[in-house]
Amino acid sequence: MKPPATVGEALALAQGRIPRSEARLLLREASGLSAAAIAAFPERALEQAAAARFGDWLLRREVGEPVAYILGEREFFGRRFRVQADVLIPRPDTELIVEQSLRFSREWSMPRVLDLGTGSGAIAVSIALECPAAAVVAVDASEVALRVAQENARELGARLDFRLGCWFEPVAGERFEVIASNPPYIAAADAHLEQGDLRFEPRSALASGDDGLDDIRHIVATAPQYLAERACLLIEHGFEQGPAVRALLIAQGFQEVETCRDLAGHERVSLGRWN
Numbered sequence: 001m002k003p004p005a006t007v008g009e010a011l012a013l014a015q016g017r018i019p020r021s022e023a024r025l026l027l028r029e030a031s032g033l034s035a036a037a038i039a040a041f042p043e044r045a046l047e048q049a050a051a052a053r054f055g056d057w058l059l060r061r062e063v064g065e066p067v068a069y070i071l072g073e074r075e076f077f078g079r080r081f082r083v084q085a086d087v088l089i090p091r092p093d094t095e096l097i098v099e100q101s102l103r104f105s106r107e108w109s110m111p112r113v114l115d116l117g118t119g120s121g122a123i124a125v126s127i128a129l130e131c132p133a134a135a136v137v138a139v140d141a142s143e144v145a146l147r148v149a150q151e152n153a154r155e156l157g158a159r160l161d162f163r164l165g166c167w168f169e170p171v172a173g174e175r176f177e178v179i180a181s182n183p184p185y186i187a188a189a190d191a192h193l194e195q196g197d198l199r200f201e202p203r204s205a206l207a208s209g210d211d212g213l214d215d216i217r218h219i220v221a222t223a224p225q226y227l228a229e230r231a232c233l234l235i236e237h238g239f240e241q242g243p244a245v246r247a248l249l250i251a252q253g254f255q256e257v258e259t260c261r262d263l264a265g266h267e268r269v270s271l272g273r274w275n
């Protein structure tokens with residue numbers, strides 16, 4: 001394939017293969033040109049390296065690789081996070097659990113905050129930066145994910161504590177004012193796992209047993225040992241799992257149980273307080 005010589009040729013090459021908005025984004029990132037330049041000057045020459053990069057990215061996107069993995073980053077809560085295939089791509093929906101965790105964290109002057117299954121670190125790093133008084137601990141069972149999260153914290157100037165292990169294992173004996181988690185919550189047989197971006201993401205970050213609730217059940221049942229007086233547990237879940245997660249929290253003895261809706265109006269984060 002001959003690399004495109006101009007902006008217009010590059011966009012024409014992508015035509016009908018990937019959505020136009022994605023072609024513009026990939027071209028912008030590959031060339032360093034502004035969105036305005038790309039829109040206004042189709043005759044503008046592309047450097048050879050930029051054209052080659054764009055051609056490579058186009059092929060990868062065409063077979064379904066997520067844009068975030070191709071570019072190696074995704075914006076979350078107003079900041080750029082590095083991502084790679086070992087971590088879940090941060091979703092806009094997940095900003096909700098950050099907002100809610102901050103709401104509760106700010107009730108304390110020096111809250112201890114735990115993020116379970118931190119992945120890219122999007123939740124933990126955002127909380128650490130938005131609430132500098134918080135002492136944030138981020139846990140993940142994947143060594144590679146933890147390295148990605150550490151890198152994000154360093155690049156974004158966040159100070160937090162990273163621990164390798166499964167859910168609560170690495171924080172034995174500790175207590176927290178806020179525990180937040182975006183665990184895997186998709187049913188193992190859900191067809192969505194074989195579609196779109198999800199095909200490329202770590203299965204361990206997505207699927208959780210027959211009904212998708214295995215990890216949430218474990219977290220709800222185990223959290224009380226790790227919660228301080230009046231502390232709050234917040235869990236992200238699927239848009240149809242609100243009633244089930246509220247029931248788990250109530251059965252466990254949590255109080256003030258409620259569910260918050262994401263921007264699309266879906267039940268997305270359920271929470272409760274421990275007394």
Ligand code: GLN
Nearest residue numbers: 182183184185186205206
């Ligand atoms: N919200 C993601 C999706 O459905 C799933 C993330 C998760 O399982 N924690 O695409």
